Amino acid sequence: MAADLVYRPLPPGTQPEYLHTPYNSTHKRAPLQAPLGLPRTLSELTGPVISPERVPANAADLTRQGAADPLGERIVVGGRVLDEDGRPLRRTLVEIWQCNAAGRYRHPKDTHDAPLDPNFRGSGQAMTDDDGRYCFISIKPGAYPWRNHHNAWRPAHIHFSLFGPAFVTRLVTQMYFPGDPLLAFDPIFNSVSDAKARDRLIAEFDWDATTPEWALGYRFDIVLRGSAATPFEEPRGG
C-alpha cells in the first residue's frame, strides 16, 4: 500500500538542479528560493492510479498507429520499473513520446525542417506486468536541432512519464541511446552531475530483445523513489 512507502534522501548529484546555466530555458523558470522540505503526509504518500482498462489496446506498438509501417529503424524498448530495493512496481503506467526517424515531432510547435511521417504519431502507453516489465515497439527517433546555443542538437531520445504508487514517485525523464556522439554536448543530459546516474539514462543495447530479421532491442530499467516499508523499519523522511 502506497502509504507504507519509505523514502531515503536522494544521493547528491543524482538529480538535476533547477537552474542549470548551460540550458537556457532554466534561466527564467528555475525558482530562486530554496525549496522547503516536502511533507510526508497521506497526501504525498498516495497518488493517482490509472487503471489498465484505460490504456487503449495496442498502445505499446507505435509502429501500428498508421495505415502502413512508419519509416525508420524498428526497435524494441523494454525494461523493468523497480523501487529502490529492486522490487518490481506492478501494473503501473508508462507513457512515452518521441519524434520520428527524421527528427520531427508530430506537434504544431515543432518547426524543424524535417518531414513528418503520416504513419507515425510517436506516442504510446503500457502497463507493467507482474515482474514490473514494460515493452514498446517503435522506430529509432532522429536527432534534431534546437536553439539553445549555436549548432545545438538533441541526442536521440524517448520521453518517459511514470506515476508509480504515490505522488512523490512521479517521474518524467528521457531515455537515450548508447554510443550517441551528441550526448557529450547535450545540456539536458549533462544536467545530471553524477556520472553513474547520468549514464543510467542511456539504454543498453539488448541482444535478448533483438529479434532476428525484425528489430534491434534496447533495455531501459527505471527506478522510482521509495521502497515498501517492513514492520521492522521506521519510516524515514527525505
Place this chain on the structure above:
Amino acid sequence: MADGRGHTLTPTASQTVGPFFHLGLDWLFSSAVADPDAPGTHLTVRGRVLDGERKPVSDALVELWQADPEGAYAVPGRAPSPGFRGYARVPTDELGAFEFSTVKPGRVAAPGGGLQAPHALVHVFMRGLLRPLVTRLYFADERANADDPVLAAVPASRRETLLAVPRPWASDVFEWNIVLQGPGETVFFDG
C-alpha cells in the same frame, strides 16, 4: 541489495518534459478532478503560470491530486466516491492559463495526529524545468488553515502564495497563480 552489493538502487534521474509533451500526455488531459454530479461543494480553480519576467508560460503541464470531500484519497482498495477522480492533468494555454473543476477536498490526517486543512498537491512540468515543481494549494477562505502543520512551516511572508483566493463576485471560483521565480515566487517543496 538489488545491485548485488548490498546497496539500494538510486532513483532514475528526472529530465525535462520538453515543449512537445502534449503528444504523449494528451490522452489523459482533463480539467475534471470531479464530475459535475459528484457529491460535494463544486468549485473551479484557475490561474496562470508566470516566469521570472512575469511572462505567461504557454507550455506548462499542471497536475493536481486531492482528497474527496470526506478527506479520502481515490486509491485502490477503497470504494470510490461517485464521480470523484482525485487527479487531473491540464496543459496551459497561450496565455499561460490553466483551470480545474473540482470539489472542495475534505481534511486529511496530519502526521502525529490532528488534521490538515483542505488542500491539493500540484506538480508543474515544462521545458526549462529539469525536474517538476511540487507545491500545495490551499483555500484562502478556510479557517482550518490556521491549524495546518504544513502551512505553519512556511515562512509567514510567503504563505499567501499557496492560497487560492475566491473571486468576490463568484465565490466558487478560486484564483491561484503559479509564479516560478522572483517577487511573489510560489513556495515549492522538494525532497
